[in-house]
Amino acid sequence: MIITRALVKRYGPVTAVGSVDLDVREGDRYGLLGPNGSGKTTLVRMLLGLVYATSGEIEVLGRRMPRHAREVLPQIGALIEEPAAYPHLSGRTNLTLFDAAGPGGGTARRTRRRRVDEALEQVGLAGVGRRPVKAYSLGMRQRLGLAAALIRRPRLLILDEPGNGLDPRGIRDLRELLAGLNEAGVTVFLSSHLLAEVEQLCTRVGVLDEGRLVLQDDLAALRAPTGRIVLDTPDADQVAALLDGQVEHRDGQQLLVRYSDAAALNTRLVGAGLRVSSIGAQQRTLEEIVLSVTGTGSDHIAGTP
Amino acid sequence: MIKVELVKLLRRPRTWISVVLTCALPLIVAVFITVTHLVPPPGQGSAFLSAVLQDGALYPAAALALVLPVFLPVAVAVVAGDSIAGEATEGTLRYLLVRPVGRTRLLVAKLVSVTVYVLLAVLAVTFTAYATGVFLLGPSEAAAVGQAPGAGLPGGAVGPGLAGQAPTAGQAAGGAVTSLSGAPLSLLQLTERTAGAIAFITVSMLGVAAIALFLSTITDSALGSALGSLAALVASEVLVTLNAATVVQPYLPTRYWLAWIDFFRQPVFWRDIQRGFGIQALYVVVFLAAAWANFSTKDITA
Numbered sequence: 001m002i003i004t005r006a007l008v009k010r011y012g013p014v015t016a017v018g019s020v021d022l023d024v025r026e027g028d029r030y031g032l033l034g035p036n037g038s039g040k041t042t043l044v045r046m047l048l049g050l051v052y053a054t055s056g057e058i059e060v061l062g063r064r065m066p067r068h069a070r071e072v073l074p075q076i077g078a079l080i081e082e083p084a085a086y087p088h089l090s091g092r093t094n095l096t097l098f099d100a101a102g103p104g105g106g107t108a109r110r111t112r113r114r115r116v117d118e119a120l121e122q123v124g125l126a127g128v129g130r131r132p133v134k135a136y137s138l139g140m141r142q143r144l145g146l147a148a149a150l151i152r153r154p155r156l157l158i159l160d161e162p163g164n165g166l167d168p169r170g171i172r173d174l175r176e177l178l179a180g181l182n183e184a185g186v187t188v189f190l191s192s193h194l195l196a197e198v199e200q201l202c203t204r205v206g207v208l209d210e211g212r213l214v215l216q217d218d219l220a221a222l223r224a225p226t227g228r229i230v231l232d233t234p235d236a237d238q239v240a241a242l243l244d245g246q247v248e249h250r251d252g253q254q255l256l257v258r259y260s261d262a263a264a265l266n267t268r269l270v271g272a273g274l275r276v277s278s279i280g281a282q283q284r285t286l287e288e289i290v291l292s293v294t295g296t297g298s299d300h301i302a303g304t305p
Numbered sequence: 306m307i308k309v310e311l312v313k314l315l316r317r318p319r320t321w322i323s324v325v326l327t328c329a330l331p332l333i334v335a336v337f338i339t340v341t342h343l344v345p346p347p348g349q350g351s352a353f354l355s356a357v358l359q360d361g362a363l364y365p366a367a368a369l370a371l372v373l374p375v376f377l378p379v380a381v382a383v384v385a386g387d388s389i390a391g392e393a394t395e396g397t398l399r400y401l402l403v404r405p406v407g408r409t410r411l412l413v414a415k416l417v418s419v420t421v422y423v424l425l426a427v428l429a430v431t432f433t434a435y436a437t438g439v440f441l442l443g444p445s446e447a448a449a450v451g452q453a454p455g456a457g458l459p460g461g462a463v464g465p466g467l468a469g470q471a472p473t474a475g476q477a478a479g480g481a482v483t484s485l486s487g488a489p490l491s492l493l494q495l496t497e498r499t500a501g502a503i504a505f506i507t508v509s510m511l512g513v514a515a516i517a518l519f520l521s522t523i524t525d526s527a528l529g530s531a532l533g534s535l536a537a538l539v540a541s542e543v544l545v546t547l548n549a550a551t552v553v554q555p556y557l558p559t560r561y562w563l564a565w566i567d568f569f570r571q572p573v574f575w576r577d578i579q580r581g582f583g584i585q586a587l588y589v590v591v592f593l594a595a596a597w598a599n600f601s602t603k604d605i606t607a
Contacts, residue, residue: 048403050605073405080403084396089316101309102404148400 001026001156001187002047007056009042016042018211019056024189024204029182031198032191033290034208040191041081043208044160048078061156074103077154079162083145087134091125091144092116094133098148119147124173138165146174150181157181159190163197175201199286209294222289228282229262231255235274242272256282306410310418314384323380324426328433330376331368335437352566357442362492364438365431365499366569369506372430373562377423378538379531381510384422385517386531388415389600393525393607408601415518416593423510427503490571498568505565505581512558512585513538515592522600525607555580558588 002024009017017039024030034040045051047058049066058065063072085094095116120129123143128136136144142165149157157178163171178201182188192198198205205222207215215222232254233239239255240247249256259265266279314320338344338358347355353367389412392398401411490498516537520530541557544550554560561581567574 045399045605048399049405050399050402052602052604069405070407073403076403078400078403080399082396084400086313086395086397088318093316097309097312098400098404101306101401101406145400 001028001061002030002189003057003059004043004047005057007043007046007058008054009039009046009051010054015211017046020208020211020213021216022206022213023216024187026187027182027185028187028189028204029178029202030187030189031202031205032189032208033193033195033198033205033286034191035193035294038208039211040193040208041160044080044158044191047158048076048080049073050080070103074152075155077149077152077157079142079145079149079157079159081160082164083141083148085133085141085144085148088132090130090132091136091140091147092120092129094144095119095129095148095151099151102152115151115153119150122150122177123147139167139170142166143170146177154186156187157189159188161192162190163192163194171197195285195287195290205286207290207293215289215293219286223283223286225281226284227258227260229257229259229265229279230282231257231265231269231279232277233269233275234277238272238274239269242269242274253277306406306414307417310414311421314418314422320384320422320425323383324429327372327376327380327426328429331364331371331430331434332437334368334371335364335434335441339441352563353569357438361438361440361442362435362495364442365434366502366566368430368434368437369427369502370563370566373506373509377426377430377506377510378513379535380426381419381423381513382517382531382534382538383527385415385419385514386521386529386534387527388419388518389521390525390530391521391527393605394527396607398607399605402605409597412518412522412593412597412600416514419514419518420507420511423507423514427506427510431499431503490569498573501568501573501578502565505568505578508582508585508589509562509565512588512592515589515596516558519592519596519599522596522603556584558584560584 002022004020004022007017007020007022008015020039020043022032022043032040032043042051046053047060047065049069052066060072061075065072085091086097089097096112099112099116116129117126120126123146125140125143125147128140133141133144142162146159146162149159159178162174162178166174175197178188178190188201190198190202199219202219204218205215206213228248231239234253236250236253236255240250243255243257243259246258247255248258257265262279262281266276269276334354335357338354342358344355344358345351349355351367352370353363354370357364357367389398392401402408406414513534517530517534520533521527524530524533538559541559545554545557545560561577561584564577564581567576567578
């Protein structure tokens with residue numbers, strides 16, 4: 001769906017994006033993570049033909065960009081940084097104008113109106129579509145921007161920081177909407193600096209750090225069990241004695257044990273008359289994964305080798 | 306896309322407020338003249354003003370001369386300067402471009418929209434000024450340019466040969482009126498010539514618009530591009546009156562701005578009008594080409 005090869009963007013001496021090989025497959029929910037200033041927005045803008053690459057190739061929906069922008073872009077819904085609209089016009093009029101601005105001049109007015117209605121409905125703005133946008137809250141503007149991206153029933157959504165400005169409820173709505181669209185066949189590519197947003201929604205992640213893609217993998221593979229068990233027990237001393245050599249880390253009542261099967265370990269401990277408050281396979285959080293590859297703050301990642 | 310731009314233009318309050326304000330200046334002037342019956346003597350003050358008491362039908366020409374030096378260029382510079390930079394600041398530019406709207410197409414649509422705005426402003430001034438002239442200053446009796454009161458000649462008659470007397474544009478303004486004293490214009494002729502003046506002024510304003518549009522593709526600041534183009538006009542005005550700058554004067558954008566007054570001579574004095582059209586066409590072509598070259602290769606980071 002999106003492939004880049006050795007994509008580079010330099011602004012004078014500053015390298016905003018350095019040799020990125022992005023690979024987003026059809027049906028993915030791809031989350032591009034990275035701190036602010038890591039080049040996410042520049043990368044997204046290059047994918048959409050707004051910013052021209054210094055070198056490298058971009059292929060979106062099987063066609064080269066920006067050369068084939070005219071064929072590619074109509075199949076993409078995009079949200080780029082903040083949403084934008086003409087403030088003195090209503091949300092509905094804004095959508096109508098954006099829809100009419102694109103190609104497909106022959107589309108019947110009724111079809112266009114229905115599309116706009118549906119998009120407003122999808123993002124939960126159906127009731128306020130007639131109010132001028134200047135009266136909208138930031139969250140409503142974000143929803144309107146999303147509606148604009150959805151008007152044409154895109155095959156691919158490219159969303160730059162889509163959760164910005166949304167309250168927790170709005171973020172949950174967004175997640176459900178995107179998951180639903182994805183199940184209906186829409187590939188979702190989003191960038192974010194919010195780990196939780198990506199962790200809860202995405203199936204595949206890329207991590208951008210200072211313009212370089214330092215990690216790109218399926219989330220499930222990244223979060224595969226580490227072969228260690230996290231164990232909480234009031235009898236920590238006895239457990240440590242029993243499992244001598246296998247305990248990698250101890251923090252009060254919590255132990256990190258090298259052991260493959262949590263159930264077997266539990267049986268063994270209980271059999272030895274030791275109490276277990278909680279037990280489970282250790283899974284690295286996305287936060288730990290990201291911090292380990294971006295190289296900053298690694299001392300916060302307790303217990304991971 | 307052109308339709309979209311026109312909807313945006315016509316539904317924007319600023320468009321109508323600026324047009325109304327532009328029409329208000331001639332109205333205020335007309336009210337003062339009606340109350341005081343004081344007009345500048347022929348050859349002084351704004352063009353045609355000295356003649357409007359005798360003939361209200363000349364007021365559209367006087368009104369255009371009133372708004373041309375400042376009001377129209379400011380309004381046009383603001384609208385054209387805002388066209389790309391304003392969308393960039395608002396953030397809507399990137400969303401238009403990914404619909405997608407081709408960059409060339411967007412530029413063309415903006416140009417059409419600005420042209421419509423210029424026509425709207427100029428026509429609004431002309432029609433309100435005609436109404437003002439007829440109702441406040443009195444209807445046209447013989448519609449003669451600079452005619453003395455009571456000397457009405459039959460409409461349509463061409464006066465004694467004055468062709469050779471056409472003065473240089475440097476005298477401009479009221480000078481045209483006195484020099485043509487006695488040469489009457491029929492209402493039809495007056496209408497034709499007013500239409501010619503409107504066309505000339507519109508093209509002159511398009512020259513301003515092209516400069517502002519070009520600056521609008523360079524900066525993301527609508528204010529910057531509007532003020533930049535106005536600065537260019539002020540510089541041009543300064544050089545036009547500077548003897549030391551005679552070499553460049555024929556190429557300055559404002560050099561022939563007042564040449565439309567020659568439409569009201571009998572017969573029409575074409576030389577400066579043609580040069581004015583030519584130089585404005587040159588400015589339009591050069592700056593639009595520059596705008597296109599810059600915009601179509603630009604990284605959109607706003």
